[in-house]
Amino acid sequence: MPICANAKCKSVLSKSRLPGLQYTFNPYIGCGHGCLYCYVPDLFRGKFPIWPANVAVKEGALDKLRSELGRSKPGVVGISTSTDPYQPVEANLKIVRASLRIFKEEGFPISIQTKSPLVLRDLDILRGMDAEVGFTITSHRNEFGERFEPGAPAPTSRLRALEGVSGSGIRTWIFYGPIIPGFNDSEEDIRMIVEAAARTRSRVLYDRINLKPLVRLRLGAAIPKEGMREISLFDYGQLYRKIEEFCRERGVSCSPAF
Numbered sequence: 001m002p003i004c005a006n007a008k009c010k011s012v013l014s015k016s017r018l019p020g021l022q023y024t025f026n027p028y029i030g031c032g033h034g035c036l037y038c039y040v041p042d043l044f045r046g047k048f049p050i051w052p053a054n055v056a057v058k059e060g061a062l063d064k065l066r067s068e069l070g071r072s073k074p075g076v077v078g079i080s081t082s083t084d085p086y087q088p089v090e091a092n093l094k095i096v097r098a099s100l101r102i103f104k105e106e107g108f109p110i111s112i113q114t115k116s117p118l119v120l121r122d123l124d125i126l127r128g129m130d131a132e133v134g135f136t137i138t139s140h141r142n143e144f145g146e147r148f149e150p151g152a153p154a155p156t157s158r159l160r161a162l163e164g165v166s167g168s169g170i171r172t173w174i175f176y177g178p179i180i181p182g183f184n185d186s187e188e189d190i191r192m193i194v195e196a197a198a199r200t201r202s203r204v205l206y207d208r209i210n211l212k213p214l215v216r217l218r219l220g221a222a223i224p225k226e227g228m229r230e231i232s233l234f235d236y237g238q239l240y241r242k243i244e245e246f247c248r249e250r251g252v253s254c255s256p257a258f
């Protein structure tokens, strides 16, 4: 994955309207996980031609973060909400890791959502700070990941990482989404996710596929035309009731993500 090291940016900390977050901190643009269903490229369309082939690092991200935090009231910060914070480049660059130290020093609670066991590397910092870690777990079958999340760690490795983070005493949650009807909405998928949530005392947030134009285009390469039609007409009400029923049975707290 090529890296563009000098994406200019005015700021790295933004006010957030995402549920439960007062701020977002995004040091990267682009994501090496390259999920076919990712709708972030639609949001950045026309602004960053590098997406999704390359990943850019915002210039001076950590210095900017320090000075912006100094001018901000404490509040929960979502770490890298428009890319996966633990995408492959983070293994070498360690920008998210360095940012966690800063948030800890400055007393800002943080919230992470990832698909990668790389987050386990940073448990030494996350322990003892006000932090929660969410894992996106889309299916119990790794074939789902191979088909739709070609650059991301396998779903089963995310499950093991979830157990590791939870076992170290950090609050965890599961993002079950996007749900793509016919591919990861089986009873088996739902039960596996709810059981994992029960074992790790995680809450579950669930969400449907968001068929924005670029998502349609990329998914079209992996799903036949008729399948795409069925997905766009799917009624999620019954499925959501089933998720909630399974969660109730196992005493797991769950809700729609948005």
Ligand code: SF4
Pocket (backbone or CB within 6 Å): 031, 032, 033, 034, 035, 037, 038, 039, 040, 082, 083, 084, 115, 152
């Ligand atoms: S991990 Fe998240 S941000 Fe990265 S490509 Fe997949 S959906 Fe998009």
